[in-house]
Amino acid sequence: MDIDINTVRVARSRADCVLRPGEAFLGGGTFLYSEPVPAEVTGLVDLTGMGWEPWSVDGSGLRVAGTCTLEELLAGPGRLGASSEGPYRGLGIVGECVSALTLSAKVARTATVGGNLALGLPAGSMVGLFAALDAVAVVWTPGVATGSTGRAGSREVAVSDLVTGAGVVDLAPGELVREVRVPAVALGRRTAFRRASLTPTGRTAAMVTGRAGERAPRITVTASVAAPLSLYARDHDMLDRWIDWIGGNDGWYEDTHGSHEWRAAMTRRLAHEALEELGGAA
Structure with missing residues (x-):
C-alpha cells in the first residue's frame, strides 16, 4: 500500500x-x-459519509446504492434471492457473483458495488450481475442543472454499456455512480451463473450470467472479454455463431489469468450450459 x-x-x-x-x-x-x-x-x-440507504425494493424494482458494500448486498438482495421461486428469484445469482471476486470477509465488509463498477475491470463481477438483470446505473454529474432548483444533474446508463473496455468506464471526470436500479420484471425472472478460473481461488477468467426472457434468454459474457457482451440467444446454434463472431473480431481478453484460446473455449462451454439451464418458461 x-x-x-x-x-x-x-x-x-x-x-x-x-x-x-x-x-x-x-x-x-x-x-x-x-x-x-x-x-x-x-x-x-x-x-460513505453520504449516508445512502444500502438497498431498497418496492413495486418498481430494486435500488442499490453505489456505497452499498458487498456484505450488505449479500445480506439484503442476496437473501431475497435465496428462494428459487417468488418475486425475487432473479437475485439468486447475487451470492455467486460476489463469491466470484474471491474476497476475504474483511474486504467484503468494505468494498462497494459502485467502486467495483467504476473500476471497469474485466473480472469485476458486479458488471455481469447487474447487466444480466437489465439494470441501469444512475450517474451523478458535476454540472449544475439550469432552473430554480440549482441541483446538479444526473443521467442513466445501462450497466451493460457502462464498461467500454478493460478499466475504461463511461464516466466523465467528476461523475460518480449514485445507485443501480433493477426493474421489477427482471427480479422475477430465472437467472443462471457460470464461472471459470485457472485455479480454484484464482481470478475469474470467464464468467457467464443469464436471465430468462419472454422470447429468448439473455446471455451476458464478462471476464473473458474486455467489456461486457450480451445476446438474446434463441437457440444453441445462434449462440455458437455469436461466440465465433467474438473471436473473429479479436474480442477475447488475455492476461496471466487465461489465454485467448482457453477463455474462448471456457466461455463457449459456460454459455451453452447457462442457455440450457434457462431454456423453457421465464
Whole structure:
C-alpha cells in the first residue's frame, strides 16, 4: 500500500461531491489502497459519509446504492434471492457473483458495488450481475442543472454499456455512480451463473450470467472479454455463431489469468450450459 495524499474530505451533501483539483472519489477503497495512488491524485472525497440507504425494493424494482458494500448486498438482495421461486428469484445469482471476486470477509465488509463498477475491470463481477438483470446505473454529474432548483444533474446508463473496455468506464471526470436500479420484471425472472478460473481461488477468467426472457434468454459474457457482451440467444446454434463472431473480431481478453484460446473455449462451454439451464418458461 502506497498512500501519498494531502487531504481527505468526508462528503455529507451533494455539494460536497463536487471534486476540487487533484481530488478523486473514495468508496470502500479496497482497490485504491492496494495500488499506488496516481501521482495526479492529491486528495480523496469519502462517499460513505453520504449516508445512502444500502438497498431498497418496492413495486418498481430494486435500488442499490453505489456505497452499498458487498456484505450488505449479500445480506439484503442476496437473501431475497435465496428462494428459487417468488418475486425475487432473479437475485439468486447475487451470492455467486460476489463469491466470484474471491474476497476475504474483511474486504467484503468494505468494498462497494459502485467502486467495483467504476473500476471497469474485466473480472469485476458486479458488471455481469447487474447487466444480466437489465439494470441501469444512475450517474451523478458535476454540472449544475439550469432552473430554480440549482441541483446538479444526473443521467442513466445501462450497466451493460457502462464498461467500454478493460478499466475504461463511461464516466466523465467528476461523475460518480449514485445507485443501480433493477426493474421489477427482471427480479422475477430465472437467472443462471457460470464461472471459470485457472485455479480454484484464482481470478475469474470467464464468467457467464443469464436471465430468462419472454422470447429468448439473455446471455451476458464478462471476464473473458474486455467489456461486457450480451445476446438474446434463441437457440444453441445462434449462440455458437455469436461466440465465433467474438473471436473473429479479436474480442477475447488475455492476461496471466487465461489465454485467448482457453477463455474462448471456457466461455463457449459456460454459455451453452447457462442457455440450457434457462431454456423453457421465464
